Amino acid sequence: MARPVKDGIDYFPLDTDFLIDDKIRLIKAEFGAKGILILIALFCDIYRTTGYYKVWSEDACFLMADAVGCGCASENIRQVVLGCLRRSIFDNGVFKVFGVLTSAGIQRRYLRAVSTRDSISMIKEYWLLDENNKKDVQPSVLKKIAFLSINSKKTPVSLEETPDNLQINPQSKAKESKVKNIYTDGAKAPLGEYLSAFVSCCPSLTPPEAWTPKRKKLVLSKNLTPEQMAEVFRRVEASDFLTGRTGTWKADFEWILDPDHWQRIKEGYYDNRKPAKSASAPSFDLDEYERTSSFGYFAKGDAK
Secondary structure, three states, X not given: OOOOOOOOOOOOOOOOOHHHOHHHHHHHHHHOHHHHHHHHHHHHHHHHOOOOOEEOXXXXXXXXXXXXXXXXXXXXXXXXHHHHHHOOOOOHHHHHHHOEEOOHHHHHHHHHHOOOOOXXXXXXXXXOOOOOOOOOOOHHHHOOEEEEEOOEEEEEEEHHHOOOOOOOOHHHOOOOOHHHHHOOOOOOOOHHHHHHHHHHHOOOOOOOOOOOHHHHHHHHHHOOOHHHHHHHHHHHHHOOOOOOOXXXXXXXXXXXXXXXXXXXXXXXXXXXXXXXOOOOOOOOOHHHHHHHOHHHHHHHHHHO
């Protein structure tokens, strides 16, 4: 009897500049050599099991502490994971929505490792790569990918046969799954990607903890891609007022998405203003003096 093809892979590439990458150096600086050991153990577990992601939980934390050993307690594991999320070693948006550890780099390496397989299954809600970028996904590999929903892994959906607003298989409609709420009809991308754009562009603001019906409706009403919405999010981060740098109030995700607020942000209503010139400050601009002084008025009148 043939052995079933496993999802994970037997080995993965570790770049020679891994230890001098700034993100990795920061993990080492904060957690010491144990931080690097824990991170490599996480990578090994991800690539060995699913190939490109790990569902994180308290139990997973305890099991990882047992696997790493070397005096590492579950709290050490938890702190390192949080540090990796802060530094985007793992994608914070996907983690906040789905409780999953993954990244674009992990997914990219995984696809390269399994490129010779006849078919490749990927969960659409965790997808972080650009399908139109050959550096992310080669066209020959893209044809082999069957996207699955979290609760409908037995009903793959071919990327080439569906539009950008990929919908969950209607056969699973009776199951009011979490994914149905997260990946809503009409979205140009999984909602997790919109949250990722917000988190990466607005580090000064607190990301939402859950997708409420109102928030989903506000995102869908924009009819924009995550990249297009990121342009507005970057403008929010640049605003001292919206980020609370000039006071105690801060904008939040839902406030930003409000149609009136969104339009005002796009129009620059909340952009930083240059300080007004002091009335007592002297001006040495002769043209300005002639325009504003009584001398200039009479001089122009005499010239007529």
